[in-house]
Amino acid sequence: MAVSQHLLIAGASRGIGLGLARVALDAGWHVHAVVRSLARSSELQVLAEQAGARLQVIECDLAEADAGQRIAAALGTQRLDCALFNAGIYGPAHQDPQCIDEQQITELFLLNAIAPIRLARQLAERVNEGGVIAFMSSQMASLSLNLAAGMPLYGASKAALNSLLRSWSSELPSLPWSLLALHPGWVRTDMGGANAPLSVAQSASGLLQVIERQHGTPVCAFFDYQGEALPW
Numbered sequence: 001m002a003v004s005q006h007l008l009i010a011g012a013s014r015g016i017g018l019g020l021a022r023v024a025l026d027a028g029w030h031v032h033a034v035v036r037s038l039a040r041s042s043e044l045q046v047l048a049e050q051a052g053a054r055l056q057v058i059e060c061d062l063a064e065a066d067a068g069q070r071i072a073a074a075l076g077t078q079r080l081d082c083a084l085f086n087a088g089i090y091g092p093a094h095q096d097p098q099c100i101d102e103q104q105i106t107e108l109f110l111l112n113a114i115a116p117i118r119l120a121r122q123l124a125e126r127v128n129e130g131g132v133i134a135f136m137s138s139q140m141a142s143l144s145l146n147l148a149a150g151m152p153l154y155g156a157s158k159a160a161l162n163s164l165l166r167s168w169s170s171e172l173p174s175l176p177w178s179l180l181a182l183h184p185g186w187v188r189t190d191m192g193g194a195n196a197p198l199s200v201a202q203s204a205s206g207l208l209q210v211i212e213r214q215h216g217t218p219v220c221a222f223f224d225y226q227g228e229a230l231p232w
Contacts, residue, residue: 006080008071008126010034010062010119011087013041015189016136019204020084025051027208032056032080034071062087063115068122075126082132082211083123085116091153100153112157117164129176130216137162137181139224144231162222162232169220178214182207183224198225 007024011017012033021031021044031054035041038048038057048055058074060067062085091108092100100108120133127133140148141158148155162181169179187203188196206225213227222230 004030005082006030006032006078008032008034008075008080008083008123010071010083010085010116011136013037013044016184016187016200016203016207017084017086018043018047019200020086020207021047021055023201023204023208025054027212029081030054030056032058032075032078034058034060034062036061062119063111065118067115068119071119071123072126078126080123080127080131081215082134083120083127084132084134084136084211085120086136087116088112088136088157090151091157095151095153097152105153108153108157109160112154113160113164116161117168121168124177127177130218131177132180132211132214133177134180134182134211135161135165137183137222139183139230141181141183142222142231166220166232175218175220178218179220180211180214181222181230182210183222183230185225 007029009017009020009031012021013035021033024031033044033055038045038059048057058071060070089111092104116135124133138158139145140151140155141162143159165179165181184203184207185198186196187198187200188194203225210223210227222232224230
């Protein structure tokens with residue numbers, strides 16, 4: 001992996017996003033980590049001190065409509081080899097479509113589906129031809145697998161993300177870069193819980209390998225962290 005390659009991670013303050021920043025730096029990438037507030041991410045602060053110029057931290061609320069313009073301004077003239085959109089939420093703990101209120105449903109679908117796609121489209125021209133634009137999805141988004149019975153609202157929001165991704169792909173006469181939906185596995189994070197079988201490092205390492213393999217071979221695809229294709 002050439003040191004000159006640049007990775008944007010939108011949602012890098014903790015969990016898988018932070019883990020990806022770590023493994024990408026170890027693999028020789030320059031990382032541009034987007035967070036809402038650096039002051040609330042002590043681990044990213046430490047990582048930034050260690051990495052020096054190879055890690056740029058950009059503070060921005062990804063849900064804001066002008067987030068793309070603000071991130072582009074922070075990047076200056078820097079182009080990207082990969083842009084990864086990781087931010088998202090679980091949604092209401094009850095996960096009951098009969099009980100969710102208007103504010104909760106708006107927040108869930110905005111943060112998990114609309115905002116990532118909107119931001120990616122705003123920044124797509126910054127991604128080099130043959131690069132990768134990736135989104136943190138979930139196997140629960142797969143309508144064919146039908147694994148979201150226990151988390152139907154979360155699964156529906158990720159299915160919406162995948163649907164928007166495929167619609168974007170269909171608009172393009174040819175893909176200048178890969179458009180990837182990625183399933184990170186069941187990971188020991190705040191969302192995944194302490195009983196999850198995968199560490200953040202294991203998931204992040206696998207995801208980075210998937211991204212690296214897709215450079216130069218543009219596709220629209222749904223992969224898990226081991227590179228296995230998942231059905232939409």
